[in-house]
Amino acid sequence: MKLLVVGSGGREHAIARKLLESPQVEQVFVAPGNDGMTLDGLEIVNIGISEHSALIDFAKSNDIAWTFIGPDDALAAGIVDDFNQAGLKAFGPTKLAAELEWSKDFAKEIMVKYGVPTAAYGTFSDFEEAKAYIEKQGAPIVVKADGLALGKGVVVAETVEQAVEAAREMLLDNKFGNSGARVVIEEFLDGEEFSLFALVNGDKFYILPTAQDHKRVYDGDKGPNTGGMGAYAPVPHLPQSVIDQSVDSIVKPVLDGMIREGRPYLGVLYAGLILTKDGPKVIEFNSRFGDPETQIILPRLTSDFAQNITDILAGKEPDITWLDAGVTLGVVVASDGYPLAYEKGVALPEKTDGDIITYYAGAKFAENSKALLSNGGRVYMLVTTADSVKAAQDKIYKKLAQQETAGLFYRHDIGSKAL
Incomplete structure (x- = not known):
């Protein structure tokens, strides 16, 4: 086919x-x-x-x-x-089912209605009302554009002033256009973040390996949020009991709720979760695979992916199998300046073969040539599987050190939280 x-x-x-x-x-x-x-x-x-x-x-x-x-x-x-x-x-x-992602306010309403654990919040389209709410709640606090913003519409503010400025940029300065015409202001949740994916058709769903993304642009989780600078899967220190709890308290009730709302879900559901002292809670839902998590989860799939999706589309039970050992880890190589202004046209290293995969995100052939040049913020990602996080890191960072990456940069600590 x-x-x-x-x-x-x-x-x-x-x-x-x-x-x-x-x-x-x-x-x-x-x-x-x-x-x-x-x-x-x-x-x-x-x-x-x-x-x-x-x-x-x-x-x-x-x-x-x-x-x-x-x-x-x-x-x-x-x-x-x-x-x-x-x-x-x-x-x-469908568009109605995907509203779980394209409206954070809608997602919050669904979670509250169906008892899914998440942060306390308020939704505002008026700046003065948002400012008053922030000043009342105090910091740290999270300010999110209600709509889609390419993974960059979230500000984790450490001070009231930072939060008010974020709300001002979204509501008054139109930083994210219509996506920021409303803001969702959330309680800051403390804990370890992880990503949980499911392949879904209505009330049938199939859980994928857990993953941990690295959103901040620089080492040590410094700098602004990005679309993701690297990831690894599974999260070795996350007990199965937490995954089971996440499925029972989050995935099942949300999918059941969507059916009750007349918006049955088909596709990939991505739950961005945080393990708090009170158990797992939802940070956000995405209505599709994450990037860069997809690049480190799919290499762990040992069954026929095309057949799996064909079966799910047909309402049949898929035979999905995964690697049951080791860790898959990937590091994103981005253009200097990302996630702000960046140059294009930087010469890229040769594609890796063997046990290190190269996935391209922003790459273009030079004119009249098969030489690849950078053509985006995130340019390519190197991914490998090894016995441990440390072994996978060693392989990837050794290869990156051998590559010519002038005009490009990458984080040097992807996966270090697991060590």
């Missing part, structure tokens, strides 16, 4: 590469993809994620069995609804 993946980043590279491993899969197309993906035999298609009609036409004319939707903004724009209305299968939630 032939499959289509919608998106262009490292997440989509990992999804498409894993799908292509299936003996049942003849071709995997990625729209719009990036040039680095072609080095793994993937075929990129010059159609943007917002061009739903063109994507539907492509899927029909190329006999695509089903389409995997990667990015949050495509889901929020109703791409799955459009595919379904055209009689095509797509793996991802």
Whole structure:
């Protein structure tokens, strides 16, 4: 069969590469993809994620069995609804179901209604009201743009002044456009963060290995939030009892609640959780795979990913199997200046082979050449599997030290929380 993946980043590279491993899969197309993906035999298609009609036409004319939707903004724009209305299968939630991600206020309402543990909060569109709430609650406190902001619309403020300034930038200065027209202001939760993913069809769901992302741009969790600078899976110091509790108190009630709300969920549910002294609580929900967690979770999958998704779409019980030993770890290499202004066109090292995988997020061939150049904030990611976090770190950082990374940078402590 032939499959289509919608998106262009490292997440989509990992999804498409894993799908292509299936003996049942003849071709995997990625729209719009990036040039680095072609080095793994993937075929990129010059159609943007917002061009739903063109994507539907492509899927029909190329006999695509089903389409995997990667990015949050495509889901929020109703791409799955459009595919379904055209009689095509797509793996991802409808626009109404994806509101769990594209409106933090909606997600909070669902959690409160169905008894899911999360931080106390208030939602505001008026700056003066938001300021008064912040001053009453004190700091530390968290200010979030209600809508999608490419992983950058969250400010963990250590002082009241920082929180008020964040609210001002979102509500008055329009820093995130319509996404910040409302803000959700949350109680700061103290504890260890982890990511829990599930493949879902209605009330049936299948839990993936836990992962831990590193959002801050610099070593030691310093600097602004990014889309993610690296990750590892599973989280070795997280007991199974915490995962079981998370499933029972968070995943099940949310999915049941979505059915009751008339928004049954299909696709990947990503719960960003924090283990507090009172147990696991929700920081956020995403309606798709995370990036960079996808790149370190999917290499641990030992079953046929294409068959697994085919079965879930058909309402059948999938046979999903995972590596049961070792740790998979990955480090993102980004352009100097990211997540703020950055240069493009930096020459990239050769693609790694063997037991270190290269996933490309922002890469483009030089004109009239097969030399890869940087073309985004996050550029590529090196991923490996080893017996322990330390062994995986040693392999990745040894390889990175051998690469020419002028004009690029990376964190040097991915996975160190597990040591």
